[in-house]
Amino acid sequence: MNKTSSISEYISASAETVEAALVSSLPAAWHIPLPLRESMNYSLMAGGKRLRPIFVLAAAEALGGSTEAALPVACAIEMVHTYSLIHDDLPAMDNDDYRRGKLTNHKVYGEAMAILAGDALLTHAFYSITQAHKVHGVPAERVLAITEELSAYAGARGMVGGQAADMLGEQGLTKLEELEYIHTHKTSDLIVFSLRAGGHLAGATDMQFAALSEFGHAIGLAFQIQDDILDIIGDEQKLGKPVKSDEKQMKVTYPYFIGMEASEQKIKELTEQGKNALIQAKLHNPERLLQLADYLMRRDH
Numbered sequence: 001m002n003k004t005s006s007i008s009e010y011i012s013a014s015a016e017t018v019e020a021a022l023v024s025s026l027p028a029a030w031h032i033p034l035p036l037r038e039s040m041n042y043s044l045m046a047g048g049k050r051l052r053p054i055f056v057l058a059a060a061e062a063l064g065g066s067t068e069a070a071l072p073v074a075c076a077i078e079m080v081h082t083y084s085l086i087h088d089d090l091p092a093m094d095n096d097d098y099r100r101g102k103l104t105n106h107k108v109y110g111e112a113m114a115i116l117a118g119d120a121l122l123t124h125a126f127y128s129i130t131q132a133h134k135v136h137g138v139p140a141e142r143v144l145a146i147t148e149e150l151s152a153y154a155g156a157r158g159m160v161g162g163q164a165a166d167m168l169g170e171q172g173l174t175k176l177e178e179l180e181y182i183h184t185h186k187t188s189d190l191i192v193f194s195l196r197a198g199g200h201l202a203g204a205t206d207m208q209f210a211a212l213s214e215f216g217h218a219i220g221l222a223f224q225i226q227d228d229i230l231d232i233i234g235d236e237q238k239l240g241k242p243v244k245s246d247e248k249q250m251k252v253t254y255p256y257f258i259g260m261e262a263s264e265q266k267i268k269e270l271t272e273q274g275k276n277a278l279i280q281a282k283l284h285n286p287e288r289l290l291q292l293a294d295y296l297m298r299r300d301h
């Protein structure tokens with residue numbers, strides 16, 4: 001992809017590359033019960049913006065690394081994200097019927113198979129990461145660091161912890177800091193992981209890792225606030241999932257806490273803050289990451 005293409009063209013081309021890799025990520029030769037294989041592929045191949053894998057590729061590129069070798073890690077984070085959406089939609093959690101413009105996984109395959117598809121996608125993500133070393137020759141110590149970070153950012157002290165706090169918060173949040181904790185872990189952590197994984201693949205320095213983390217944290221918070229705004233004013237067709245879902249579940253969100261205008265202002269501030277952190281780190285080629293941040297601030301799906 002040449003440097004002068006627009007950010008939308010860059011996103012479409014990167015998403016296509018990721019999807020091609022995802023299609024063959026679950027080997028056809030493996031003996032897997034058919035409904036489980038279908039249920040995994042149903043959600044994995046249902047579309048979605050592929051934002052997190054694009055961040056892996058763009059971060060590797062920002063540091064002059066290979067995007068080809070980054071693909072197994074890009075696929076891995078999309079598998080973790082997809083598992084989290086399957087489980088988030090279950091009756092025991094958000095109880096949603098539509099996701100990515102299609103019926104949710106449990107609506108098609110039943111709750112038991114949806115839970116198992118999520119479990120299998122999470123497990124397969126760790127297998128996929130090993131392929132960065134075995135197939136693409138990424139040094140084992142870099143793959144080890146990525147594995148350790150995925151377990152941290154996706155697990156109990158990361159996304160799962162954030163989701164648990166979100167569930168507990170439905171009983172009544174009183175402080176903005178509590179909401180920020182939830183967003184940091186539920187949403188930012190996978191974005192921070194994606195950027196840092198790109199950093200590991202390309203051999204980032206400590207200063208570069210710090211900038212990638214700060215950028216990811218800020219962009220992740222802005223992303224979740226935008227998600228909550230779109231839940232109020234967004235278009236269900238474009239989003240591919242129901243709106244007014246937060247209100248239905250009486251979820252306390254940024255627009256509820258500080259109002260719509262202040263939430264939009266907060267998104268702008270966080271985006272600027274994230275971009276500044278990146279600019280100061282003087283990466284080799286940060287353009288795409290900076291453009292992605294601006295693009296996400298204006299997104300409608």
Ligand SMILES: CC(C)=CCC/C(C)=C/COP(=O)(O)OP(=O)(O)O
Binds near residue numbers: 094159231
């Ligand atoms: C361990 C699990 C299940 C994690 C889920 C994490 C997550 C970010 C869910 C979607 O959040 P949301 O409910 O705010 O978004 P949406 O509007 O897409 O449902």
Ligand SMILES: C=C(C)CCOP(=O)(O)OP(=O)(O)O
Binds near residue numbers: 047048081301
């Ligand atoms: C963290 C949130 C808000 C869940 C939805 O994430 P995305 O908006 O990235 O979902 P897809 O495009 O992958 O479906």
